[in-house]
Amino acid sequence: MSDVYEELFSVRGKTVVVTGGTRGIGYMIAEGYVRAGATVYVSSRKAEAVAVAEASLSKLGTCAGIPADLSTEAECRRLAGEVARRAPQLDVLVNNAGATWGAPIDEYDEAAWRRVLDLNVKGLFHLTKFLRPQLEAASMPDDPARVINIGSIDGIQVPLLETYAYSASKAAVHQLTRHLAKRLAPKVTVNAIAPGPFESKMMAATLAAAGDAIAESAPMKRIGKPSDMAGIALYLASPAASYVTGAIIPVDGGIATVG
Numbered sequence: 001m002s003d004v005y006e007e008l009f010s011v012r013g014k015t016v017v018v019t020g021g022t023r024g025i026g027y028m029i030a031e032g033y034v035r036a037g038a039t040v041y042v043s044s045r046k047a048e049a050v051a052v053a054e055a056s057l058s059k060l061g062t063c064a065g066i067p068a069d070l071s072t073e074a075e076c077r078r079l080a081g082e083v084a085r086r087a088p089q090l091d092v093l094v095n096n097a098g099a100t101w102g103a104p105i106d107e108y109d110e111a112a113w114r115r116v117l118d119l120n121v122k123g124l125f126h127l128t129k130f131l132r133p134q135l136e137a138a139s140m141p142d143d144p145a146r147v148i149n150i151g152s153i154d155g156i157q158v159p160l161l162e163t164y165a166y167s168a169s170k171a172a173v174h175q176l177t178r179h180l181a182k183r184l185a186p187k188v189t190v191n192a193i194a195p196g197p198f199e200s201k202m203m204a205a206t207l208a209a210a211g212d213a214i215a216e217s218a219p220m221k222r223i224g225k226p227s228d229m230a231g232i233a234l235y236l237a238s239p240a241a242s243y244v245t246g247a248i249i250p251v252d253g254g255i256a257t258v259g
Ligand SMILES: NC(=O)c1ccc[n+]([C@@H]2O[C@H](COP(=O)([O-])OP(=O)(O)OC[C@H]3O[C@@H](n4cnc5c(N)ncnc54)[C@H](OP(=O)(O)O)[C@@H]3O)[C@@H](O)[C@H]2O)c1
Pocket: 019, 020, 021, 022, 023, 024, 025, 026, 043, 044, 045, 046, 049, 068, 069, 070, 071, 096, 097, 098, 099, 119, 150, 151, 152, 153, 194, 195, 196, 197, 198, 199, 200, 201, 202, 203
């Protein structure tokens, strides 16, 4: 009986891809998986950042890096090919790479929309599409493969800042999660994490300007910690979450309940 419960939350031996795994939330997730005994591939655009993340995560377990710019379909196909060569069976894909853009409404132009939607929505879709054979190959009847998308509470509530493409992209990520969950079942589950505020390059300016106020406004009275993000990612990848699909899970200290 105890063995069953030890396995229930385990990801040991699983193979995982984390996009945008070189810093911020992606690194928090990648570190959680590496420490828990998974083999983790991290990816982002900058080869140097990929090499640095690979080196530091390799001190904790098994990690390799593959650079790719996931804002184009061609690069999503190339990354999927690189992953397939190394790992014909992929247990978990974490679609975390994302970008934001803020500008006053009158200046919010086509380039801003393209920059955000190409990566946050289309890149997530294309990479999932191209890695579906490897995910399905890893799937077992009682332990399906997993896609974990990183949405945002900004896709649930209206944000304070003028980030029109970003909030729309995250609402799209949440609905795409549900749509893909229906299509990819029963071999692959698809869920989304909707983070509140976590320290990262993307959030640095916001937290520097208003970090204390943001923490105070959260029912849990703080911003997120790396272990909060690693914990939900580990759960969603583990046998414990085999029957969970199409879920959007806020990890935000309750902020979305009061916004
Ligand atoms: N931090 C928060 O509070 C928060 C809250 C809600 C949701 N999120 C979401 O969490 C995810 C991670 O955000 P973060 O805050 O950790 O941001 P971040 O620090 O800016 O990290 C973004 C990551 O994505 C990579 N990336 C950016 N553009 C890319 C591209 N075109 N192709 C491939 N990789 C690319 C970056 O590396 P390179 O620059 O090397 O490409 C980096 O590894 C995003 O989806 C974001 O929307 C964050």
